[in-house]
Amino acid sequence: MSIKVFVSPRRYVQGPNALAQLGLNLALFGIKHPLVLASPSALAACQDAVSKSLEAAGVGHAFLTFQRECTFAEIERVKQACLAGGHDALIGCGGGKTLDTARAASAGAAISVGAQPRGGVTPLGASVPCVMVPTVAASDAPTASVSVVYNAAGVQEAFVLVRVNPILVLVDTEIIARAPVRTLVAGMGDALATHFEAEAAFHSGLPVLAGGLPSRTARMMARLAYTTLMESGREAAQEAQSGEAGPALEAVVEANILLSGLGYECGGLAAAHALAGSWTLLHGRFDPEPFHGELVAFSTLTQLLMEGRAENELGPVLTFCRDVGLPITFRALGLKDASEESLAQVAEAAAKSLLIRTMPRATPTPDAKGRFYDPADILRCLKETDARGRALAAG
Numbered sequence: 001m002s003i004k005v006f007v008s009p010r011r012y013v014q015g016p017n018a019l020a021q022l023g024l025n026l027a028l029f030g031i032k033h034p035l036v037l038a039s040p041s042a043l044a045a046c047q048d049a050v051s052k053s054l055e056a057a058g059v060g061h062a063f064l065t066f067q068r069e070c071t072f073a074e075i076e077r078v079k080q081a082c083l084a085g086g087h088d089a090l091i092g093c094g095g096g097k098t099l100d101t102a103r104a105a106s107a108g109a110a111i112s113v114g115a116q117p118r119g120g121v122t123p124l125g126a127s128v129p130c131v132m133v134p135t136v137a138a139s140d141a142p143t144a145s146v147s148v149v150y151n152a153a154g155v156q157e158a159f160v161l162v163r164v165n166p167i168l169v170l171v172d173t174e175i176i177a178r179a180p181v182r183t184l185v186a187g188m189g190d191a192l193a194t195h196f197e198a199e200a201a202f203h204s205g206l207p208v209l210a211g212g213l214p215s216r217t218a219r220m221m222a223r224l225a226y227t228t229l230m231e232s233g234r235e236a237a238q239e240a241q242s243g244e245a246g247p248a249l250e251a252v253v254e255a256n257i258l259l260s261g262l263g264y265e266c267g268g269l270a271a272a273h274a275l276a277g278s279w280t281l282l283h284g285r286f287d288p289e290p291f292h293g294e295l296v297a298f299s300t301l302t303q304l305l306m307e308g309r310a311e312n313e314l315g316p317v318l319t320f321c322r323d324v325g326l327p328i329t330f331r332a333l334g335l336k337d338a339s340e341e342s343l344a345q346v347a348e349a350a351a352k353s354l355l356i357r358t359m360p361r362a363t364p365t366p367d368a369k370g371r372f373y374d375p376a377d378i379l380r381c382l383k384e385t386d387a388r389g390r391a392l393a394a395g
Helices: 018-028 040-056 072-084 096-106 173-178 181-204 216-241 247-267 271-282 292-306 311-324 340-351 354-358 375-394
Strands: 011-015 035-038 062-065 090-094 110-114 119-121 130-134 146-150 156-162 168-172
Touching: 011 018, 011 247, 018 040, 018 130, 018 168, 035 040, 035 072, 035 096, 040 062, 040 090, 040 130, 040 173, 072 096, 072 146, 090 096, 096 130, 096 146, 096 156, 168 173, 168 247, 173 247, 181 216, 181 247, 181 271, 181 292, 181 311, 181 354, 216 247, 216 311, 271 292, 271 340, 271 354, 271 375, 292 311, 292 375, 311 375, 340 375
Parallel strands: 011 168, 035 062, 035 090, 090 130, 130 168
Antiparallel strands: 110 119, 110 156, 146 156
16 A cells, blocks of 8 residues: 545634634534533533533534443434434534544444444444534544544443544633643643654554555654653643643643644554553553553553663653653552553553554564464563653652
8 A cells, every 4th residue: 555644623723712612613614503412520611611602603502411431332322312403513522532422423434443333334423523622631532533432341342433533623721721630641641652653653554544654744743742742741731730721731732632633543553552452451450540641651651662762762751751740650550459460461452452563573464362463572561661660760
């Protein structure tokens, strides 16, 4: 394959009090009666602002409360509510799982990779446009055409690929700044992987989620996400502590959501996300449960060790994670009992992930046990990540 593909939302809006422009932006697309799927925390944070903006633009709407987990059952529930209400769009308002549910429930034709339903799903959702209104910058979920689906126990079981990206992503940085600081930092962890995964994917020659080879534009965005974090991440965390949507926070929110979102979907994924999904097999053993971006951050450090990166590349990433509060040890990740058995379970699952095929020492086809990578090497690097993190924390 030699075709490059780049996909993106049709419109991206970011800034303080951007939510006041939601109705006007929807009117640009002729949307008149959307269903707003919102998490309980999102309803508390911005229900009044959403209603005021939509009413001012003459856009009728209804709210539906998200039920905590992006499962196929929840996607179906939201789809049916959208159809029953005659809604012409679905707005996801909240964190990553809310947005993933809204994206899938709005979709027409889709492809599910993983648990049932597997393969082509037509239609998965209500076949209406999708709008994303993130209330935290905890992941790069908003811009994409991909939803991660979990089972009722919180274990990742499928990727759902829909045919189009959201038509609009609207990010109100005043709301982001008032969210828990941990959410912004977790988003940095998700964005931190983008450059390194995109480079692995580029050199592998394998197609990315967008459907073709990565473009130079995608690699540039992935790299810019990384340099933005290095330059502004520490200051952005300080601004978030004071609830201020300052210039550093604005830059990091753009890196977390826009640059990382386009960078991963169009640039590619690798071991960091293969491991992040595999960590969910230990759901219930963490205290507290880590955010997706926290899992990705630790797994990015592991990917760098798997690649044999030089100390001058690994060291700054490890130090950055420590400085902003991303986990660099099993204990900081919330895994108080990191047994050999549990770590081996994570390594085995990651070795079988399709995402890990872009790694330099991966095999193009699976072995008899379905593995593209040596799980023993993954296990070794997981342990080394923890050891290096403990040494840095102690120093």
